[in-house]
Amino acid sequence: MGTTQSGILGGRLPLADYETNFSDLHPALDRHEALVASDRCYFCHDAPCMTACPTSIDIPLFIRQISTGNPIGSAKTIFDQNILGGMCARVCPTETLCEQACVRNTAEERPVEIGRLQRYATDIAMKENKQFYTRAASSGQKVAVVGAGPAGLACAHRLAVKGHEVVIYDAREKSGGLNEYGIAAYKTVDDFAQSEVDYVLSIGGIEVRHGQALGRDFSLGDLTEQYDAVFLGLGLAGVNALRIEGENAEGLDDAVDFIAALRQSKTKADIPVGRRVVVLGGGMTAIDAAVQAKLLGAEEVTICYRRGKEHMNASEFEQDLAASKGVTIRHWLQPKRIALKDGKVAGIELEYTRLEDGKLTTTGETGIIAADQIFKAIGQTFEASGLGSLAFEAGRIVTDAEGKTSAANVWAGGDCVLGGEDLTVSAVAMGRDAAEAINRAFAAATPQASAVA
C-alpha cells in the first residue's frame, strides 16, 4: 500500500516498488552482449577514449581482451591504471569522458559502451577475487592517508604495492567516501562499494581507522610527526548555505545527507520524502536527489537551477534520466525565501534570473512553488581544520602537479584540492599519482646502496 499524503513520510510505496525503483540502472552485460559490444571497438591508435580518461586506462587493449575471451586479462589492464575501475565503470559520466571521445560517435553517433564493458571485466575478476598485485618487500616507510574515499584508497593501494605501510584515517563508520555515501543507490547496488573496499584492501599493509576526524581527533602536525609522509584525501565535508529567510526550517535538508541516508538504507522504505519536493542546484547531486525522491514516491519533484540548461554541471544523460523519471527541471530561478507553515517548509519563493553582460542578475519577477520538502544541492565546501599553515586558494588545498602541498612530506588529492573535478575517476588518478610521487620522494631520500669495499 502506498500513500500520497502530504508531509515528509516514509513508506509511500508498496515494498516491492522500492526494489524495482532502486535496481541497477545499467544492468551488467552478459557474455554475449559483451562480445557484441566489444567487437565494435576499432582498437584505435593513440585512442581518444584513453586520452579522455582521467586515469588513462588502456581502453582499446582491455576491450580487445574482452573480445578475445580474456576478461581477467582485461580487468588487469583496467586495474593497472585504476584500482577502483569497478566503481568508475558504474558512476563515471562516460558520456562526457571516454564515450564522448569514442570515434564511433563520428561514424554513427553511438559510442562503444566502454563503461559497461569495463564493468563486465572488473565484475568477473572481483567475483573470482582475482588479485593481480603483490606487495614489494617492506620499505620500512609509513604513510598516513586521511580519508578512505576514492583518492585515499587509490593512494593507499599504490603505496601498499610499493611496500610501504599505510594507515588510513576516516571520520565515518565505513570506508569508501562518496562511493559509499554520495552516489545514487541505483548506480551501485548490492553493497558494491564495500565489496570494492574489501577487494582493494586485500593487498595487505593497509590499516583503516574509522571514526577518526582530522581536527577533532588528531591534527596534520600529529601525522607528519608520526609518519614519513601524509596524503590528504579529505573530500568536501561542508555544504554551501542558501543565505535566505527560512534556511533552518524543518523540511529544508541537505541533498548529500538524503543521498547518504538512502545508501545506508536496506529497503529505502524507511527514508521519508515529501509529497512535493524541490531540489535546488544543477549538478549531479541535484539530479541524484531529485531522481531518488521521485523513486521514493514523491508526487512532484522539481529541480530549480539559477542558470540555463547549458550551464548545468549535470551531464545531458543525467538530465535526460531525471526527465524520464518524471522530474521537472526549471532554469533561471534563484531562491528568494522559504515559505513556512507552522514552522515547516510549505514552499519556496523564487526569483527569475538572467545573464547581463555575463553576470547573473534577478529580473524582479517572482513565483512560488509549493513544497513540503526542499533539498539544497548548491555545492559542497571544504572544511579545513587541523591543517595548520597549509596553503589554500579559493577554499581548496594548493598542490603542485604531483599532488605535493606547501607542507613538507604532505600530499593531497581529490575534491579537496584546487583543480579537483568532483569526479570519482579524477580523485583516483590524483591519489594514484600522489602515491607514485611519495614513492619517488622516498627513493630520492634513500641513499643508493653502494658496494662495500
Added chain:
Amino acid sequence: MADLRNNFVGIKSPNPFWLASAPPTDKAYNVERAFKAGWGGVVWKTLGEEGPPVVNVNGPRYGAIWGADRRLLGFNNIELITDRDLYVNLREMKQVKMNWPDRALIASIMVPCEEEAWKAILPLVEETGADGIELNFGCPHGMSERGMGAAVGQVPEYIEMVVRWCKQYTRMPVITKLTPNITDIRKPARAAKAGGTDAVSLINTINSIVSVDLDNFAPNPTVGGKGTHGGYCGPAVKPIALNMVAEIARDPETSGLPISGIGGITTWRDAAEFLVLGAGNVQVCTAAMTYGFKIVQEMISGLSDWMDAKGHRDLDDITGRAVPNVTDWQYLNLNYIAKAKIDQDSCIKCGRCHIVCEDTSHQAITQFVNGVRHFEVMDDECVGCNLCVSVCPVENCITMEELPAGAMDQRTGKPVDPNYANWTTHPNNPMARQAAE
C-alpha cells in the same frame, strides 16, 4: 528486367543459382523446399555405388570460424557422400524432376575408379531424367582415403580416364568437379577437357582444421576426443575460388570451357564476381546452410537490379567480362602511380591508417599536424600500397588517386611517364637485360 535465364552446357534453369552437391540437396524434402524458395537448380548430393551405403559419424560433422557478432565466415565439414540407399535417391530424383521440369537437376556421382563401376551407375542415373552429371573428384575427407573424390581429382590422368568413360556411357552432359587441394588448378582442368568434359565446376572444399579445442587438445569438430581434417568452405574461401576460376578461364588450353563457379558465394555480388571471371553459373551451399534457402531471393533480385542499373541484358552480357583484365604480375603497368588520399570530412580519427603505415609499411601517414591529431598522407613517402584503405573502418574515407601522366611523383621526384611499361622490359629485370644484349 534483366534476363537471368541460364543455359549451362544445354542445361536450362530460370536463374544461374544452383545448390551445390552437399547436405542441403540430400533428399527430395530439401530439394522441393529449395525449388519452392526459387533456386534455379540443384546438384543432388553425391551418389555412391549400389550396395550398403556409406555411413557418417554420429557426432559433430561441422566446424566454423566466426567474425563480428558471430557471423559465420568459414565452415568445415566431415560429412561423406549420401548415406541413403542408391535406389531411394534415384526414385526421389525422378519424382522431383517430374515435379519441377523447369529446374535443373544434376546428379553428383562418386564411384570407385573402375570402368565397370561407372558403366553400371550411369544408366540408372540417366533413367531419372536428370539433366546432367557432376563427377565428384573433389571431396577431400573420408572418401579420398578410399581412393575416390579428391584422390582422383589430384591425378590428372585419372580425371581424363573417368571423364572419357562417362562421355562414352551416357548422353548426359558431364560436369567435372575439381578439388582445390592441388598446386596448379589448370592441370586437372586440362585433363578434364582432354577427356571430353562438357564443363568443370570448382572449387570443392579445402583441406582444413577449422579450430582446436584448447581444453582437450583436439581438432574441432571433435568426435569422441579425436578430430580429422574437413573440407573448408564459406565466405573465407571465395578469394581462392575466384582465382582458380580465373586461372582456368584465361588459360589458353581451357579458355572457353564452361565453368560452374563454387566457393563461398553468399550474396548476389559474390555471384556476379564469379560470373564476370568466367563462370557460366554458380553453385551455393554454405550460405544456404547458414541462413536457409530464402537467401536466393536476395541473390536473384540483387543480380537483376545490378544488371539493370548497368544495362546488362542477360548473363551472356557479363560472363567472362573481367577475364581479359586478369593478367600476370609481369604485365602490370609499372608507370601507373597512385597515392592514398584521406577525406578529412569522413575521417573519424581512429588512427589505424597511421599506425599500420608507421609500424608495418612506409611511414607515409601523419599522426599530428601542428600538435593536433590529424591523419594525412605524405605524398613523398606514399608508394600507393593500399594498406590504409584496407584497414580504414569508414568506406571511401581513404581512396587511391591516380596521378595523371606528367604529374610530379613527389616520392621519386620524377614526372609520371604516360607510356605503359612492365617488368618484362624493365632495366632491373635480368631477363630483360639479357634479351637486350
